[in-house]
Amino acid sequence: MIQRLKALGSYSDHSVLNLKTLEAQDTQFDGEGMAMIGNRCRNLQYLDIGNCKKVTDKGVMEVVRSCERLRDILMGGCEKVSASVVLQMVSARPSLRNIEPPYFDDLSEQMINKVLSFGCRLNAIRLRLSS
Numbered sequence: 001m002i003q004r005l006k007a008l009g010s011y012s013d014h015s016v017l018n019l020k021t022l023e024a025q026d027t028q029f030d031g032e033g034m035a036m037i038g039n040r041c042r043n044l045q046y047l048d049i050g051n052c053k054k055v056t057d058k059g060v061m062e063v064v065r066s067c068e069r070l071r072d073i074l075m076g077g078c079e080k081v082s083a084s085v086v087l088q089m090v091s092a093r094p095s096l097r098n099i100e101p102p103y104f105d106d107l108s109e110q111m112i113n114k115v116l117s118f119g120c121r122l123n124a125i126r127l128r129l130s131s
Contacts, residue, residue, distance in 0.1 A: 018043050025050040025074070034059030038066030045069050050100065051077035057085040064093045074100040074123070083107050090118040098123055 019041045029037075029052045037044065044067040049055050055078045064070060070093055075081050083106030090096050099115070100123040101107060107115075107122070115122060 016040050020044060020069075021046040023048045024052065027052055028054060029059075030054035031056055031059040031062075035062050038062040042067055043069055046072040048074040049078060050074045053077075053079050056080045057082055057088075060085055061088060061092065064089045064096070068093075069095060071095055072098040074098075075102045076100045078102045083111070086122070087111055087114055090115050090120050094118060096120050100124075 017040065020043055022037065022041065022044060023046075025048045027033075027049075029049060031054075034049075034055060037047070044063070047063060047067075047070065049060075055075070057080075060073070060075065060078075060081055064073070073089070073096065079102070081102040083101055083103055086099055086101050086107065089099065097119065098121050104122070104124055112122060
């Protein structure tokens, strides 16, 4: 995984800069990796970081603030991401349309209604079975 992160940081061609979809579920992404995504993949529209145990609120917000076209982000099972970051996300990035929060049960009804008022859908967490 570290090699992949370093490779992402070393590319300057359009394959990384124009990346629209990144499926990185169950990886070792951390704050540094999320910052790299935010800095290098500005055209990102879809990000799946489900079950990335090292990702934090700060890392998620780094990507949300930097990736202006981000529409979908899946964070189910991200243990270090709080449910409260969801409202910050939709406030910072109005283009968001689908969010899979880290833990759906932690969202208050008021928070859910506020997120929905931005035109964003909240998806229930998918069950991820280990193989």
